[in-house]
Amino acid sequence: MTDISQSGAPKHASSLLSKDARTAKRNRAESRFKLYGILAIAVGLLMLITLVYNIVSRGTGAFTQTFVTLDVTLAEDKLDKNGNRNLDEIKKVSTFGYAPLIKDAISSEVEKLGIQTDLSAKDQAAILSKSAAAQLRDYVIANPDKIGETVQFRFLANSRVDGYMKGRVSRESIANDKSISPAQLDFVDQLVADGVIVKSFNLDFIFGADASDQRPEAAGIGVSMIGSLFMMLVVLALALPIGVAASIYLEEFAPKNWITDIIEVNISNLAAVPSIVFGILGLAVFINYMHLPMSAPLVGGLVLTLMTLPTIIISTRASLKAVPPSIRDAALGVGASKMQSVFHHVLPLAAPGILTGTIIGLAQALGETAPLLLIGMVGFIASNAPDSVASGLLSPNSAMPAQIYEWAKRADPAFYERAWGGIIILLIFLVTMNTVAVILRRRFERRW
Amino acid sequence: MNDMARVERVVDTGQAKITASDVQVHYGDTHAIKDVNVNIGDKTVTAFIGPSGCGKSTFLRCLNRMNDTIDVCRVKGNILLDGEDIYDKRVDPVQLRAKVGMVFQKPNPFPKSIYDNVAYGPRIHGLAKNKAELDEIVEKSLRRGAIWNEVKDRLDAPGTGLSGGQQQRLCIARAVATEPEVLLMDEPCSALDPIATAQVEELIDELRQRYSVVIVTHSMQQAARVSQKTAFFHLGNLVEFGETGQIFTNPQDPRTESYITGRIG
Numbered sequence: 252m253t254d255i256s257q258s259g260a261p262k263h264a265s266s267l268l269s270k271d272a273r274t275a276k277r278n279r280a281e282s283r284f285k286l287y288g289i290l291a292i293a294v295g296l297l298m299l300i301t302l303v304y305n306i307v308s309r310g311t312g313a314f315t316q317t318f319v320t321l322d323v324t325l326a327e328d329k330l331d332k333n334g335n336r337n338l339d340e341i342k343k344v345s346t347f348g349y350a351p352l353i354k355d356a357i358s359s360e361v362e363k364l365g366i367q368t369d370l371s372a373k374d375q376a377a378i379l380s381k382s383a384a385a386q387l388r389d390y391v392i393a394n395p396d397k398i399g400e401t402v403q404f405r406f407l408a409n410s411r412v413d414g415y416m417k418g419r420v421s422r423e424s425i426a427n428d429k430s431i432s433p434a435q436l437d438f439v440d441q442l443v444a445d446g447v448i449v450k451s452f453n454l455d456f457i458f459g460a461d462a463s464d465q466r467p468e469a470a471g472i473g474v475s476m477i478g479s480l481f482m483m484l485v486v487l488a489l490a491l492p493i494g495v496a497a498s499i500y501l502e503e504f505a506p507k508n509w510i511t512d513i514i515e516v517n518i519s520n521l522a523a524v525p526s527i528v529f530g531i532l533g534l535a536v537f538i539n540y541m542h543l544p545m546s547a548p549l550v551g552g553l554v555l556t557l558m559t560l561p562t563i564i565i566s567t568r569a570s571l572k573a574v575p576p577s578i579r580d581a582a583l584g585v586g587a588s589k590m591q592s593v594f595h596h597v598l599p600l601a602a603p604g605i606l607t608g609t610i611i612g613l614a615q616a617l618g619e620t621a622p623l624l625l626i627g628m629v630g631f632i633a634s635n636a637p638d639s640v641a642s643g644l645l646s647p648n649s650a651m652p653a654q655i656y657e658w659a660k661r662a663d664p665a666f667y668e669r670a671w672g673g674i675i676i677l678l679i680f681l682v683t684m685n686t687v688a689v690i691l692r693r694r695f696e697r698r699w
Numbered sequence: 700m701n702d703m704a705r706v707e708r709v710v711d712t713g714q715a716k717i718t719a720s721d722v723q724v725h726y727g728d729t730h731a732i733k734d735v736n737v738n739i740g741d742k743t744v745t746a747f748i749g750p751s752g753c754g755k756s757t758f759l760r761c762l763n764r765m766n767d768t769i770d771v772c773r774v775k776g777n778i779l780l781d782g783e784d785i786y787d788k789r790v791d792p793v794q795l796r797a798k799v800g801m802v803f804q805k806p807n808p809f810p811k812s813i814y815d816n817v818a819y820g821p822r823i824h825g826l827a828k829n830k831a832e833l834d835e836i837v838e839k840s841l842r843r844g845a846i847w848n849e850v851k852d853r854l855d856a857p858g859t860g861l862s863g864g865q866q867q868r869l870c871i872a873r874a875v876a877t878e879p880e881v882l883l884m885d886e887p888c889s890a891l892d893p894i895a896t897a898q899v900e901e902l903i904d905e906l907r908q909r910y911s912v913v914i915v916t917h918s919m920q921q922a923a924r925v926s927q928k929t930a931f932f933h934l935g936n937l938v939e940f941g942e943t944g945q946i947f948t949n950p951q952d953p954r955t956e957s958y959i960t961g962r963i964g
Contacts, residue, residue, distance in 0.1 A: 507770055577807035581870070583765065585820035585877055586797035595819070596809060 306674055313672020316453035316468060317408035317416045319379055319442070323356040325391060327399045336395050346384040349391075350376070353383055353406075366441045370434055378435055378442075380407035382462065382469040408448060410468040410665035412439050416450050419664065456672060460634045461654060467665035470658070472673045474636050478548050478628070478648030479617060481637075485552020485644070486559055486616050491609055493556075494563030501564075502571040503593050522561035529558045530622030538626060546627040546647035554626060555616040562615060566608025570601040603695035610688040614681050620652040629653040651677050716741040716881060716911040717762060722776035724757055724766070731757050735776075735937045737930055739881075744903060744912045746926035746943065748919055750958065753932040755915045759883050762913065763799035764792040780881070797824050800879035804886040806866035808858030808873070813850050816858040816869055817841060820877035836876055843909075844872025845902045864895025871902060875910070882906060884914040888921065900925050919959055923947050931955045 265271055270278070327334060329348060331341055354372040361368065361375065368375070383406040391398065407413075411431040414420035422433045442448040459471025505511045533554035537543045543550050574597045582592035623629055628650055637643035649657065651673060658670040717739040724732035732754045739745050739762075747755035757766070764785060766772040778785050785795050797820070808816050817837045820826075827833035837854070841847040846868040850861070858869050867887055874882060884903070888896040903925050906912055916922050922929050923943060930940040931954075939946060939955045950956040 575807075577803060577805055578809065579768070580765070580801075580803055581807040581809060581873075582819075583768065584763075584796060584801035584803065585823075585873060586793050586800075587819075587823055588793045591823055595823075600810065 306671060306678070309668065310671030310673075310675040312417050312419075312668045313456050313675075314453060315417075315450050316456070317413040317448060317450050319406045319408050319448050320403065321353070321356045321360055321406060321447070322401050322403050323352055323387060324359075324401045325398050326352060326355075330391055331395070331398050336398065338392065338395060341395055341398075342392060344388070346388050349384040349387045352387065353379060356404075360447060364441075364445045364447070366438070366445070368434075368438050368441070370438055374432070374435060375438060377431070378409050378412045378439055378448075380409055380468045381466050382407055407468045408439075410466070410663065412436075412448070413468050414665060415439060416443075416448070417668075419668070456669070457676065460636065461649070461657070462634075464661060464663065467661075467663050467669065470666065470669055472651060472654055472669075472676055474634075475649040475651050475654035476676070477636055477643060478551070479650045481548035481643045481648070482552040482555055482650060483613055483617060485549060486555045486613060487609070489553070489556040490559045490563050490612065494560050494609075495567055495605060497560075498564045498567035498571060499593060499598070502568050503597070504589065518561050518564050522565060525621070526558055526619050527621040527625065529554050530625035532557065533622060534625045544645055544647070546649075547645050548628075548648050548650070549644040550626050551623055551628050551650060552644075554622045555619060558619065558622065559612040559616045562612035563605075563609055566611070567601070567605045570604025570608070571597060573604065574600045603691055607688040607692045610684050610691070614684040614688075617684070618652055618677065618681060620650075620656055623650055623653045624656075629656055651680075714741050715739065716781065717913075718777075718779040718782075719758075719761075720777045720779075722758070722761060722774065722778060724754070724761060724775075725773045726757075726769070727771040731935055732761070733935045737937055737940055739911060739913055740928065741911045742907060742909070743928055744907050744914060744926040745928040745930065746922035747913065747915045747930050747932060748917075748922045748958075749932035749938075751917075754935045755930075755932045756885050758932070759885055759913060759915050762881070762883055763796050763801055765796075765801065767792055797877050798879055799881040799883060800874035800877060802867070802870050802874050802882065802884045802887050805890050806863055806870050808861070808866050808869050810857065810859050812855045813841075813858045813861070813869060814854040817873050817876045820873060824877055826878065840872045840876035841869075843875050843906070844868045845898065845905070846872055862895070864891050864898060867891060867895065867899055868902065871899070871906075875906070879910065881911045881913065884912065886915050886917060889917060896921070919947070931958060933958070 329352065330344055331337075333340060354376045357375045357379075358372050383404075386406060387404065390402070390404070408416070409431070411420050411425070411428065412435075415431075415436055416439075420431075422436060425431055425433070425436075439448060455469070455473075456471045457476075458473035459469070460474040461471065462469035501511060501514065533550060537550045537553055538545055543553075578596050578600065579592050582596045583589070587595065620629070628648070637646055637648065655670050655673040655677065658666040658673060715738040717737075719735055719737045719739075722732055722735040723730070735758060747759060749755050760766045761774055761778060762785075766774060774786060780795070780799065784790070809819065811819075814837055817840050818827075818833055821833060821836050827836055838847065838851075841850060846865055849865060850856070850869075858866065861869060867890070871882075871884075871887070887903075888899050891899065900921065903912055903914065907927075914922075914925065926943045928941065929943040929946040931938045931946065931950075931952075933954050939950060939952045941951075946955060947959055950959060
């Protein structure tokens with residue numbers, strides 16, 4: 252603007268109160284750049300908000316479930332014909348033997364409430380989950396003395412009923428659905444009005460086991476959470492000591508020559524290797540060659556250890572490097588040996604950094620799915636929680652991300668909701684771990 | 700050159716604690732110390748002066764083998780402490796450093812309590828049998844470091860919380876706690892203000908009663924104030940070594956004269 256009028260003026264002769272052309276241009280460039288930065292952050296934030304909104308809105312449904320409360324008469328003539336309460340004989344009654352009890356219970360409930368319906372007792376009972384009979388049988392086996400009494404039960408509703416309660420299933424969408432009819436939905440509406448069917452928080456989703464394809468309403472992430480926990484224990488027990496020992500040796504003791512240079516470069520390369528490569532390596536070495544059990548958290552943990560080691564080594568070396576050399580000199584100067592100077596002074600100062608790196612490495616391992624695909628931890632339905640540490644390590648199990656993958660690929664839309672719910676739980680774990688890492692770093696960092 | 704030889708002979712008559720002969724130090728391809736011969740007397744303060752990069756600190760670090768920590772550093776020649784070669788294969792540098800303590804340029808207390816800073820050396824060398832003895836050593840060392848009165852009420856406070864001058868005196872206390880025979884000081888006052896410097900200098904003079912003190916300094920005034928013997932280094936050579944008074948008033952070598960009069964350096 253002012254450049255033309257000032258073009259003939261001597262250098263720096265213009266007033267400081269008016270900007271010259273170059274300054275104005277530089278200022279414009281700077282404000283433009285600031286704007287780009289703000290835009291970039293805004294785009295990032297928008298994506299984060301979209302992601303969180305999507306996950307929360309789709310996943311929260313998995314934490315509530317539709318329940319049907321019924322009084323079931325545990326008829327002695329059906330469950331214990333001889334009347335001697337012999338547990339072996341009671342166990343001989345299969346879940347099919349319990350189905351009539353449920354039918355009777357629902358019929359009598361309908362009668363009691365005076366609900367008018369044309370549905371057969373079988374169709375009425377079909378609004379319950381297929382797990383209801385098993386739930387009843389488990390209860391009777393655990394409490395044989397209750398046979399003959401009437402006990403109140405809270406059964407899971409069928410996933411279609413649950414979907415109807417959550418708005419996923421409507422009368423239009425079930426036109427071609429053989430497992431539920433509009434008449435059954437009317438029946439459900441009547442039961443909801445009478446308070447027999449309620450939607451409430453579902454603890455079993457967090458602590459329960461996965462269920463078969465026919466019973467999405469009964470599926471939970473708990474057992475795969477235990478699988479993940481055991482894997483993380485293996486990773487922590489192996490990767491932390493090996494990683495820290497390797498870093499201390501490389502950083503403090505190893506001579507600096509071409510061999511250590513090669514090792515250093517290759518550790519950095521390992522950190523960039525795709526995780527599926529570690530998976531196929533684990534398959535070849537741990538399962539095919541060492542014959543460790545398939546699908547076991549021990550093998551999963553070993554594979555994830557390989558994957559986490561470079562992360563831990565790199566972060567440990569960085570935090571060892573960050574300890575000022577004057578501390579090492581001070582220790583050596585009073586006559587400490589190399590090892591004493593490392594373990595008494597350097598390591599304690601590097602510990603927060605090491606801890607942070609380890610937690611971040613663990614969080615990374617916790618969310619890893621690809622290597623688990625290859626060692627068979629995906630697709631296995633763990634129906635029971637392991638009963639001991641050994642079986643927790645060696646018996647087949649799944650892991651949280653693998654369980655989510657498994658649900659996401661099943662056909663029934665009810666599993667879709669559970670996949671999102673699983674993602675919420677996984678993210679809660681990851682965010683918690685990363686927060687702990689940040690807090691530790693803030694608290695213990697820079698004490699010298 | 701003949702002048703230098705004469706000066707050395709004068710020193711030889713004294714009681715030598717450390718005798719260095721034909722010391723060569725190489726950093727990779729750099730020849731940092733060339734043919735240094737020097738005798739450091741017991742219970743005297745010896746100052747090393749010279750311009751930056753002349754090798755005085757490097758030579759100081761040879762005396763307790765701190766150069767061992769630098770991969771590319773090679774030391775040749777003989778350095779005898781009480782007649783024993785400290786570069787002998789059988790010598791463990793850890794034992795040597797207990798005998799030859801060191802104070803560094805920048806105060807570097809451990810990020811621990813004042814007490815633990817001083818007690819660390821005696822602990823790892825097993826100098827105290829019990830807590831009472833250790834307490835005694837800590838008190839004695841802090842008194843020798845001329846800092847006891849300032850910190851006696853807060854021995855549990857972190858050593859890093861002290862002022863620069865106090866930190867340096869704490870480091871000196873830490874160094875004397877292991878009962879060394881020689882104390883090496885690498886520009887101990889360069890990070891301190893004049894008042895703290897005066898305190899440390901006063902302390903050095905007291906330490907002379909017990910230890911052989913070797914101090915590297917940039918300040919010629921400081922060398923003149925605290926030392927009895929002075930060695931002038933230039934470009935890796937020991938140019939002149941003698942009584943401090945003589946070096947500063949009647950230097951034999953023209954380079955020394957140029958340096959102390961401020962014409963080079």
